[in-house]
Amino acid sequence: xxxxxxxxxxxxxxxxxxxxxxxxxxxxxxxxxxxxxxxxxxxxxxxxxxxxxxxxxxxxxxxxxxxxxxxxxxxxxxxxxxxxxxxxxxxxxxxxxxxxxxxxxxxxxxxxxxxxxxxxxxxxxxxxxxxxxxxxxxxxxxxxxxxxxxxxxxxxxxxxxxxxxxxxxxxxxxxxxxxxxxxxxxxxxxxxxxxxxxxxxxxxxxxxxxxxxxxxxxxxxxxxxxxxxxxxxxxxxxxxxxxxxxxxxxxxxxxxxxxxxxxxxxxxxxxxxxxxxxxxxxxxxxxxxxxxxxxxxxxxxxxxxxxxxxxxxxxxxxxxxxxxxxxxxxxxxxxxxxxxxxxxxxxxx
Amino acid sequence: xxxxxxxxxxxxxxxxxxxxxxxxxxxxxxxxxxxxxxxxxxxxxxxxxxxxxxxxxxxxxxxxxxxxxxxxxxxxxxxxxxxxxxxxxxxxxxxxxxxxxxxxxxxxxxxxxxxxxxxxxxxxxxxxxxxxxxxxxxxxxxxxxxxxxxxxxxxxxxxxxxxxxxxxxxxxxxxxxxxxxxxxxxxxxxxxxxxxxxxxxxxxxxxxxxxxxxxxxxxxxxxxxxxxxxxxxxxxxxxxxxxxxxxxxxxxxxxxxxxxxxxxxxxxxxxxxxxxxxxxxxxxxxxxxxxxxxxxxxxxxxxxxxxxxxxxxxxxxxxxxxxxxxxxxxxxxxxxxxxxxxxxxxxxx
Numbered sequence: 042x043x044x045x046x047x048x049x050x051x052x053x054x055x056x057x058x059x060x061x062x063x064x065x066x067x068x069x070x071x072x073x074x075x076x077x078x079x080x081x082x083x084x085x086x087x088x089x090x091x092x093x094x095x096x097x098x099x100x101x102x103x104x105x106x107x108x109x110x111x112x113x114x115x116x117x118x119x120x121x122x123x124x125x126x127x128x129x130x131x132x133x134x135x136x137x138x139x140x141x142x143x144x145x146x147x148x149x150x151x152x153x154x155x156x157x158x159x160x161x162x163x164x165x166x167x168x169x170x171x172x173x174x175x176x177x178x179x180x181x182x183x184x185x186x187x188x189x190x191x192x193x194x195x196x197x198x199x200x201x202x203x204x205x206x207x208x209x210x211x212x213x214x215x216x217x218x219x220x221x222x223x224x225x226x227x228x229x230x231x232x233x234x235x236x237x238x239x240x241x242x243x244x245x246x247x248x249x250x251x252x253x254x255x256x257x258x259x260x261x262x263x264x265x266x267x268x269x270x271x272x273x274x275x276x277x278x279x280x281x282x283x284x285x286x287x288x289x290x291x292x293x294x295x296x297x298x299x300x301x302x303x304x305x306x307x308x309x310x311x312x313x314x315x316x317x318x319x320x321x322x323x324x325x326x327x328x329x330x331x332x333x334x335x336x337x338x339x340x341x342x343x344x345x346x347x348x349x350x351x352x353x354x355x356x357x358x359x360x361x362x363x364x365x366x367x368x369x370x371x372x373x374x375x376x377x378x379x380x381x382x383x384x385x386x387x388x389x390x
Numbered sequence: 391x392x393x394x395x396x397x398x399x400x401x402x403x404x405x406x407x408x409x410x411x412x413x414x415x416x417x418x419x420x421x422x423x424x425x426x427x428x429x430x431x432x433x434x435x436x437x438x439x440x441x442x443x444x445x446x447x448x449x450x451x452x453x454x455x456x457x458x459x460x461x462x463x464x465x466x467x468x469x470x471x472x473x474x475x476x477x478x479x480x481x482x483x484x485x486x487x488x489x490x491x492x493x494x495x496x497x498x499x500x501x502x503x504x505x506x507x508x509x510x511x512x513x514x515x516x517x518x519x520x521x522x523x524x525x526x527x528x529x530x531x532x533x534x535x536x537x538x539x540x541x542x543x544x545x546x547x548x549x550x551x552x553x554x555x556x557x558x559x560x561x562x563x564x565x566x567x568x569x570x571x572x573x574x575x576x577x578x579x580x581x582x583x584x585x586x587x588x589x590x591x592x593x594x595x596x597x598x599x600x601x602x603x604x605x606x607x608x609x610x611x612x613x614x615x616x617x618x619x620x621x622x623x624x625x626x627x628x629x630x631x632x633x634x635x636x637x638x639x640x641x642x643x644x645x646x647x648x649x650x651x652x653x654x655x656x657x658x659x660x661x662x663x664x665x666x667x668x669x670x671x672x673x674x675x676x677x678x679x680x681x682x683x684x685x686x687x688x689x690x691x692x693x694x695x696x697x698x699x700x701x702x703x704x705x706x707x708x709x710x711x712x713x714x715x716x717x718x719x720x721x722x723x724x725x726x727x728x729x730x731x732x733x734x735x736x737x738x739x
Contacts, residue, residue: 047478048477048480048739049477049739050738050739051567052737064471068736082681082682091412093485104681104682105682124638124682125638125639125697127636127638127698128397128398128636128647130397131397148639149641150639150697152696152697152698153638155696160628170509175641179641179645180641180647180683180685181638181639181641181647181683182641183641184641184642238598250495254449263639270598287476287477289473289474289502289530290474290498290530290531291441291499291531292498292528292529292530292531292532292533293526294531298529298530300476304710304713304738305657305738306560307657308657308710309652309657310659311447331529332431332453332709332710333431333453333473334530336528336529339624346500347501347582348474348476348477348499348501349477349501360681361652361653361681364653365713365715365736365738366736366738384533387714387715387716388713389654389714390397390398390399390400
């Protein structure tokens, strides 16, 4: 089947571009001896995770336990969950998962590490726990090397936990000083920072400029999107995922309405103008989204598309888009090769 | 089970509030003799659609054919799809659906109605088609009564189609003049505007002020949200759907991080500040969302919640939130009574 025969809206992935994206980042990180642990939040598809591992990734990163469960079920055996796992239900699931795969996690508080230690009591597991620190995003993470060192000591002290290093998002110029200062505090105590896990697709290409970072987590690079193009992750031609949509209405000469709204393209602007780039009409602006309609100003083009014409959209934020689809269609040279269920979609817990 | 035992993030619906919301709107529309045809885009759950019909709704509204298929499969037999249905695949599905249930649609172009007529050739179906007109949203819809009248005549003229009236979104003060002018053009031709379908939850409570509107489509009223509270749809206590989340990090004294980000609360601000109201901390501001983290400023409160504490969030835009969950938990007085799959979620085509 040709992609032209697919009904819209549909998310299609060019498999050749996908494979090249996976290889390109792997080669880059290999070149600098940085371990690659891609974040599956972008694709949520076990088959793509296997492609990343087959290309050289050490394992994967999942943000949610439910995503990790789907990936473990699909045979992936090295999973990092850089999230504070809290509460009895999730801790018990973490224990079960740790019996099936090599799981590591992060923490940024005593509360989190106490819970992790307690649930692992009576098992033979030594759960690797990395301390999350804040590199300026103001999200999670300890605020100072002193806090990091104290939490590392608590992890080292508590039964069934293993202090495995430091983690942050994103990698940037603050990481080096923070890591060096933390090591200075821990080394006299005999505590080793085995790994430093950094992240971000834009930062991935500069990963070598942060020599303290031993492992990198990138997610979005695998598909690419307009935000990534703006921030140097990839070129437009390297965007693997696109949305095919149909013009369903042309109420005025300049306005066209697409069958793709916020439930397809998401409302994430990522600081960009509009809600995606229409490949065939690059000067058109998707200026507004209703839930099931994309509102487009085609007036910059001499000819607006006719009703029934199909267009190809590169989204602003591909992670949010793939999370809205139940399946993704993989094609090669426009021939449909595979339909992947987005198996870890909606695994919110 | 008590809702306190549910793991987070989870979307819960207070069944008593839900039932009251359904009844309240039904009573209001009944009082003024306006037909109620609720839009299921908000809940996407067949069981709730049945509740709406049992309360007096004539049928339902779906925005996508795939949603209508799920609802028809669940036994709902009167479905309005106010969307331009275009392309062979969708037209064939529409034909199949029309053999199973009473289906009506809209169109705003010759292209759409020609397709509808062609696919119905050789059947005994007389597909009811309403003409969509633009009441100021600048989305789909013909732009003038003249265009509406011309399209109505084409529908009347084409085989297997029945001109069934006019449709717009939202209902407002422009509807009356538009409808009256269109009727003036059609009546001399012997063409009757049998129904006028208006829509919108905010407009639902003023539906009686648009006497030309014979039928109303409201979606969001069923759950309610902050946008609805701001626009008079319901009071805060009438918001049926809430998201339970857990504080997973407290990096600073004023900042708390929740396990609910844009993949739970959606990025829709709807023009409001922040991304939802935390019931227990009404002066806190969910000022930013990452995909799996909600960033909250609790500094307006003397005490910020501890790590592990659970909070209850009323979202800005409930239609987008329920679209992100695979299931919704219904409770009565905090006791879990039912777990509904969001069966029509992700039916994008």
